[in-house]
Amino acid sequence: PAHVIVIANEKGGVGKSTMSIHLSVALLKAGYRVATIDLDTRQRSLTRFYENRASFARTAPWDVELPRHFAMDHVRGANAQENESAEFAAFAEAIGEVEHAYEFVVIDTPASDTYLMRLAHSLADTLISPMNDSFVDVDVMSRVHHDRAHRGQVAQYAEIVLEARRKRRLVDNGMIDWVLVRNRIAALQSNNARQVDQALRKLAVELQFRVAEGLRDRVIFRELFPIGLTALDAIEEANHQLTPSQQTARREIESLIGELRLPSRVA
Amino acid sequence: PAHVIVIANEKGGVGKSTMSIHLSVALLKAGYRVATIDLDTRQRSLTRFYENRASFARTAPWDVELPRHFAMDHVRGANAQENESAEFAAFAEAIGEVEHAYEFVVIDTPASDTYLMRLAHSLADTLISPMNDSFVDVDVMSRVHHDRAHRGQVAQYAEIVLEARRKRRLVDNGMIDWVLVRNRIAALQSNNARQVDQALRKLAVELQFRVAEGLRDRVIFRELFPIGLTALDAIEEANHQLTPSQQTARREIESLIGELRLPSRVA
Numbered sequence A, B: 001p002a003h004v005i006v007i008a009n010e011k012g013g014v015g016k017s018t019m020s021i022h023l024s025v026a027l028l029k030a031g032y033r034v035a036t037i038d039l040d041t042r043q044r045s046l047t048r049f050y051e052n053r054a055s056f057a058r059t060a061p062w063d064v065e066l067p068r069h070f071a072m073d074h075v076r077g078a079n080a081q082e083n084e085s086a087e088f089a090a091f092a093e094a095i096g097e098v099e100h101a102y103e104f105v106v107i108d109t110p111a112s113d114t115y116l117m118r119l120a121h122s123l124a125d126t127l128i129s130p131m132n133d134s135f136v137d138v139d140v141m142s143r144v145h146h147d148r149a150h151r152g153q154v155a156q157y158a159e160i161v162l163e164a165r166r167k168r169r170l171v172d173n174g175m176i177d178w179v180l181v182r183n184r185i186a187a188l189q190s191n192n193a194r195q196v197d198q199a200l201r202k203l204a205v206e207l208q209f210r211v212a213e214g215l216r217d218r219v220i221f222r223e224l225f226p227i228g229l230t231a232l233d234a235i236e237e238a239n240h241q242l243t244p245s246q247q248t249a250r251r252e253i254e255s256l257i258g259e260l261r262l263p264s265r266v267a
């Protein structure tokens, strides 16, 4: 069955959609059969990227790869139970359609504690949580408190992952490989970034995740969203000159994929 | 009555809490009576900052200003109507306590479409929406589409503001001064940032907001979160050397406050 990659972090704006975009395009370009699912039912950044890419593909001078894409809807009835059952049914149908026909399923999630976001966690083979080098971001994993007595309590997002792991163990004894990926890394490493990194390495043992070097803050990771392209695409052909930074950006994505230790050929 | 400043943007991670922190501390230091309300009931970054600040204040070598702070709770019963009434009651009680006793109320909101987040919009005298220089961020205001036929539709977050304005006009004919504030601005302006700026200036006319120059991406805006301080505080005394970047950071905050055109002495 497909290897399920969930990109999630309850902290807003850490780069979940940006990672989902670059990861899914990279896997497509490596020749895998890829499905993508957007659980951010309001913002839909991943869906919007693939809409732009499909539009660009219509007139592009080369073959532009596209995944099989699903965008979930939020059900807003008065009864919370009924809403969840409807959301579950739609999501289960999408998973049912892709789990045997595709090699990878890449799932983007919203920055809020929703039913579908939690559900996705218990399906994850690889869970990727992007983070900024900031103690504001660490605080959703483990309390960053001036007062030592309150420091280090497991915080709300880590709770969600620990609970998903407990459920997963009961269902099929599967393991969630939880990878924290540093994103929007500054060119010059600050003292603050070193301290955040130290805090994460200590937390990694307690919360059982691993920390991967991610992406630097580069304009190329954001600027092609309107035309549905990435640094991985043949942007030289679309009149974009491939700058040294774009060359490096490609290598950064490739080395990040290497750190994820994804299965090479999925059964 | 108090001047209500709401910091909101459904897009995650744009800097809502960072702006709420720096704005409320700046107003406190200017001698105003300030109340703060945290409507991000899960993440509570603003609440967490003031917890750290109160803890630091206990042993600080100088008088550390603190606002009157309220952290709202999310009510999670099975009936959506009842939850909303309970949340409304708690929020109305907090507003009732501060609207005449304080000069400014600063309200931080979550990156999701919640009942309290929408309610806050209709109370705003000044609405501040931080944004990154990215078309992913523009997309929540106005559709950024490769296909011209779909480009420019009013998107989900702008809809929320337009609706709040309609409601506000009915209630007390008040005007919401909507200010988009660029945040985490790069040191070197890219072509992409120029294009985003152009898109926002055009949108400003259609959606009736104004664009303010905000904050550069500086470590000092994030690194003191664990001890509840900002660049505005007497950090020279806490053994931090005030670097040139921190001097500039102070000026950036002061000039941002100037652009907000807040009332100088509130009746």
Ligand SMILES: Nc1ncnc2c1ncn2[C@@H]1O[C@H](COP(=O)(O)OP(=O)(O)OP(=O)(O)O)[C@@H](O)[C@H]1O
Binding pocket: A011, A012, A013, A014, A015, A016, A017, A018, A019, A040, A043, A045, A109, A110, A111, A183, A184, A185, A215, A216, A217, A218, A219, A221, A222, B010, B011, B012, B013, B111, B132, B133, B134, B135, B136, B137
């Ligand atoms: N490595 C990067 N370099 C440059 N910009 C980036 C990078 N990663 C993300 N961004 C930008 O940072 C912002 C946040 O990224 P993104 O929207 O992907 O995060 P998210 O976690 O999906 O946000 P949300 O919580 O709203 O879903 C966007 O403006 C995006 O363009």
Ligand SMILES: Nc1ncnc2c1ncn2[C@@H]1O[C@H](COP(=O)(O)OP(=O)(O)OP(=O)(O)O)[C@@H](O)[C@H]1O
Binding pocket: A010, A011, A012, A013, A111, A132, A133, A134, A135, A136, A137, B011, B012, B013, B014, B015, B016, B017, B018, B019, B040, B043, B045, B109, B110, B111, B183, B184, B185, B215, B216, B217, B218, B219, B221, B222
């Ligand atoms: N001007 C800035 N310079 C440096 N870092 C910043 C700046 N503004 C925000 N940050 C950092 O960017 C990240 C996002 O900021 P913040 O948490 O304030 O955004 P938010 O909109 O409140 O996020 P959420 O949607 O999760 O509530 C945090 O890690 C914060 O420390």
Ligand SMILES: [Mg+2]
Binding pocket: A016, A017, A018, A040, A043, A045, A109, A110
């Ligand atoms: Mg996203």
Ligand SMILES: [Mg+2]
Binding pocket: B016, B017, B018, B040, B043, B045, B109, B110
């Ligand atoms: Mg916040």
